[in-house]
Amino acid sequence: MSAQGNGITLKGAPLDPSIALKPCDYESVGAHAEKISKLASSISPEDDKTRLELAETARKLVRALETPRETMIKHCWAQTATMAALTVGVDMGLFNIMAEDGGKSKKSADLAKAVGADPTLVARLLRHLGAMGYVEETDVDEYKPTNFTKSLTIPIIYAGYPVLSGGLLSANNLFHEYLRQNGYKTPTDLSDGALQYAYKTKNNMFEHLQANQPYGDLFNLHMGGYHQGRASWMDAGFFPVQERLIDGADKSSSSPFLVDIGGSIGHDIQEFLHKYPSAPGRLVLQDLQPVLDKITTLDSRIEVMTHNFLQEQPIKGSRAYYMHSVLHDWPDVEALKILARVKEAMKPGYSKVLINENVIPPRNATWEATGLDILMMTLLASRERTEQDWRHLLGEAGLKITKIWTVANGVESLIECELA
Ligand SMILES: C[S@@+](CC[C@H](N)C(=O)[O-])C[C@H]1O[C@@H](n2cnc3c(N)ncnc32)[C@H](O)[C@@H]1O
Secondary structure, eight states, rough: OSTTTTTTOSSOOOOGGGGGGGGGGGGGHHHHHHHHHHHHHOTTTHHHHHHHHHHHHHHHHHHHHOOOOHHHIOOOIHHHHHHHHHHHHHHHHHHHHHHHTTOOOHHHHHHHHHHOOOOOHHHHHHHHHTTTTTTEETTTTTEEOOOOHTTTHHHHHHHHHHHHIIIHHHHHTTTTHHHTTTTOOOOOOOTHHHHHHHTTSOOOOHHHHHTTTHHHHHHHHHHHHHHTTTTOOSSTOOOOOOIIITSOOOOOSSEEEEEETTOTTTTHHHHHHHHHHTTTTTEEEEOOOHHHOOOOOOTTTTTEEOOOTTTTOSOOOSEEEEEEEGGGSSSSHHHHHHHHHHHHHHOOTOEEEEEEEEOOSSSSOOHHHHHHHHHHHHHHHOEEEEEHHHHHHHHTTEEEEEEEESSSSSSEEEEHHHHH
C-alpha cells in the first residue's frame, strides 16, 4: 500500500512545493475584503441574512489568505486539538467555573483547583483555546470565557462535544480505511458501516450510543441543540398550520391530531403545543423507552408512548404523522419500512405525513447540510436527500408529496405528503 491507500500517484511532473507556501487565492482577497466592509456597514442585530453572508464571506477571506500548508496544519492539528480541548473542558466542568461571577478573568491554576485537575493540563488546554479565540487571554495564564465558551454551560449546547468525541467520531477518523477495504463503495448497510468498523460492534448508531452511556443521553440533548435558532416549520411564513392542519381536523378531544414519531425527549411537540395551545385533539410523542425515560419536563397534555417505528403504528387516523430528522438516519430499505408502518395507519383523504428534513439543493448546499450528510454516511450508512431522492423514496412508499415548504437554503424543509 502506498501513502495513498489505492496506490494512485499524481500523473505528470510533481507540483512545485512552493505552491503550498503562497496564499491559496491572493487575487480574491481584495474583493472579499470589500464585500465584508460593505456588509458590515449595513448589518443590524436582527438582520440574520446579512450576518450569515458576512460570516461566509469572512470565511472565504481567511481561506484565500491562508497558505495550503497553514490550512493543512489548521485541519490536522489546531481543529482536532480544539475538539479535544473543548471536550475535556466540558467533561471536567471547566466552562461552568469560568462562567461563574459573570465570567470574570481567572488564573488557570485557580480554575484547575476548582475542577480538581492538574494545573499544567488546564493551562495548556486554555492556551490552545485562547490561541484559537474561544477563550480570551487576559494576562499570563489568565483567561475569561467568550460568549461561545459561556454557552458551553448549557446542556443542549455542550452535549455534542462528548458524544461526538467519545461515541461517534472514530467512525469519521477511520472512514478511509473502511472505504478502502470495501472498494470505495457508498455504504448502505447500517449495521455494517464505518461506525461498526471503528467501534467493533454490530449495533446500529442508536443501539451503540444507548449501550455506551452517557453518550445515548447526551445525544438526545444534542438533538435539542441542533434545532435551536433555526426557523421552525410551525412558524408564521413557513408552513400554514392553521389552514393545512387545524382547519379540517376532527375537533374531538379523543381524535389524534399530531403524532411525533421518533420525537426524542419531546422538544418539537412541546414547541408545537407552546405555539398552538388551542390545537385540537391528541398530541402524542413516540420514541424508544430508554429515550422517553430521560424526559424531565413535558406538558401534561402530551401523551408519551413507547413505540418502535419499525412495528405497527398504534395511533390510527391521526391528522398528522410528523417525523423530524428521522428518515435521514436510515438507508432507503429501512426508511421504506418505517414509512409503510405510517401509511398503514393513515386515514385516506385526512391524514398527512409531515417530514421535517433537509432537501439538498442541486447546487450551493450549505456546509451544515453537507457536513450532516457525511455524518449520516459514516454513522448510519444513510444520507441527506435531494428533492429527487425524496420524490423517489416517497413515491416508492406510496405517498404523494403535496408540497415541499422551504424558507431558506440550509434550513430543513417541511415535506407535506398524503396517501397517493
Ligand atoms: C436523529 S434523532 C431525531 C429526534 C427528534 N425527532 C429531533 O428531531 O430532535 C432520531 C430519533 O429516532 C429514535 N429512534 C431510533 N430508532 C428508533 C426506533 N426503532 N423506533 C422509534 N424511535 C427510534 C431515536 O431514539 C431518536 O430519538
